[in-house]
Amino acid sequence: MLNYRVDFAKEIFGVPFTVGSVEISRARDPERARRAAELRFARQHGVGDWRERADLAMLASRV
Template sequence: MSRYRVNFAKEILGVPFTIGCVEIARARDAERALRAAELRFARLYGLDDWRERADRAVIESRAGI
């Protein structure tokens, strides 16, 4: 199990602006962590889908932290 951080950004004129980030403490793989972060981000902002607020989700592994 690894730790992950997913950064959500809105792209304006080709420049990404970070909207928020979600930490996933444990996930089997990056795909599962991304899905969990998308759901958590949507719940945090009261949305049906995370894409209503952000254009991109970028995942990074936080192994060893």
């Protein structure tokens, strides 16, 4: 199992500005890591959907 980091960014005039990131440890696959990070990000910011605070979710795997 790999560790993942998901960076959330708001896009302004085509330029992404990072508004937060979430570390996910021991996810079975990238899609599960991304979904877990989206849920955690939404909870941290007190919103129902992560897209209320960010436009992009960029996934990176880490060893």
